[in-house]
Amino acid sequence: MKKAFLSDLIIKVAVPGYQDIADPRVRTRIGQLEAWVSILVNAVLTAVKLVLGLMVNSLSLIADGVHTLSDVVTSVVVLFGFKVSGKPADKEHPFGHGRVEYVTTLIIAVMLAVVGFEFIKSAIGRLIEPVPIAASWGVLIAIFLTLLVKFWLGQFSMLLGLRIDSLTLKADAWHHRSDAISSLLVLAAVGGSALGYPALDGVGGILVGAYLIWSGFVIAKGVIDPLLGQPPSPQLVGRIRELCRAREQVIDAHDITVHDYGHHRFIALHVEVSDQLSAQESHDVAEDIQDLLRQELGAYATVHIDPIDLDSEVVHQVSGLLDDLLQQSETFAGYHDLRVVTTPEHEVILFDMVVSHETSAGKRQAARRWVQRELLKAFPDARINIHISPPHVYG
Structure with missing residues (x-):
């Protein structure tokens, strides 16, 4: 895993036994550490951005400050999520509370998209009626420094997310990275406006909002799959x-x-x-x-x-024929549980048939009938009982 001196130092100091990530208590502490660091850092950055935005009258910078404030809120959600997901199983939730992590990640995604939409609405108004911005080199340098801090915070969150394989922390890392990228756009917009192109402030606000909506969509898509079952x-x-x-x-x-x-x-x-x-x-x-x-x-x-039954001659004959049929079909993907039951009247050939997961229900049944016909050609007196494996099983 990629090493980062400052991030590793914080983890070592704040989380005793941090290397034992199989321990749910350690996992919860690492998640809560990320949340608290994010809350503290983002609270300071929010104050800096809002003060600077009001000083120079920049909508894109104020919007960026509100975006950072939303990071504080999402980090509170992360803190709550890890507190709940770390609870042991109980009577009402016998499988534990781990999926709360997915829910909190989805909340982060929705909040990103909502904030992005609001930014775009405000920025369109600023684009229609541009407002002059008076930004000094000191303001531009301050914006650049906030960008660097947010980039580090994104790296810190991603490091912890990879360490404990947490979708929530990875999503929060992308939230921080989106803030860093939006700060870069704001830096360009504020600088351009200060040079006599005030419409760039509105353009920067629209780009920031669009990026937030896109980030929310990507994060939501990544978490809906495990919630529904992947x-x-x-x-x-x-x-x-x-x-x-x-x-x-x-x-x-x-x-x-x-x-x-x-x-x-x-x-x-x-x-x-x-x-x-x-x-x-x-x-x-x-x-x-x-x-x-x-x-x-x-x-x-x-x-x-x-x-x-590894000694049955009929089982070996059926297995050989099925292996040949596998080479002739793209739908018929495998078989298992092959057995032959002998009754006084006839032999019954039974097995589970595996078909590719993308296959429609109609094509599944067509493949089953085709295999059954081919088997009856070789074993005309046998009964063929084929069960199609459901799409949620593998191997």
Whole structure:
């Protein structure tokens, strides 16, 4: 992780045991540290910008001061969010309060967009009726210094956000960075106005407002997905399967579902083992995998065991045919839970069919019928029972 001397020093002094980010208490302290530093720094910068803006009669600078004031408010929201999200699970919220972090991030995004809209409204009026600005070199230097401070604050927040993998802190970092960029636009607008181009103040206000709306949209888009439920990354799915296969009795893992609740993660999955294992041995495999996922990923896991007949000739024949069909279709993406049940009347071939997640419901059913027809050509007397895996499972 990128090192920053001043930021690292603040973390070391303010958060004992700061390296143990797996501890929810440490995570909460780091989040609250970012909020308090942001509140203090932004309170000072707000006062400086508003005083300078009123002195030189610059709407864009006053708007920038209000933007910085909104940073104080959002940091208070961050402080509240980390206080609540750090609470342990209770009767009403058995999965903990971690998703409060997502809600606070969404609040930050909405506030950014609202402030940006208000800036644009005011700036259009200033563009229609420009007002002369009398800014000295001292004022311009002061604006430049506030820009540098906000840039550092953005780096500080991002460093903490990356350290504890917090969407809220990353969003707050972008909020600070947007303030730094808006200060740069204000610097250009105020300087241009002082040189005899007063309309630039209104232009600067519009640009600042547009940038705030865009920043709010980007932040909101990033947090709505985990609130609604988003797929696990391919890297996480691969890591889960790798950890499962580390147990020698495990053939493979599939039907992986992951739910994130802030810093709490819950995983449900199926693992395939030989049907020659006893019930006790299969249970031990499941327990070992649950313990391993908790140790390596900090996740609470539920493991379902799928026994596989590795000696059945019919299973091998069906598997070979399905492998051939996989090469012929873009929709048919895989299969698992393959088993053959023999009854006095006929054999029943059962398996779960995996289709690509972008496939429509109609094409899913068409692919299932196609696979079923191909299997009946090879096994005309068999019953074919194909279950399509739901789109929320992976692996």
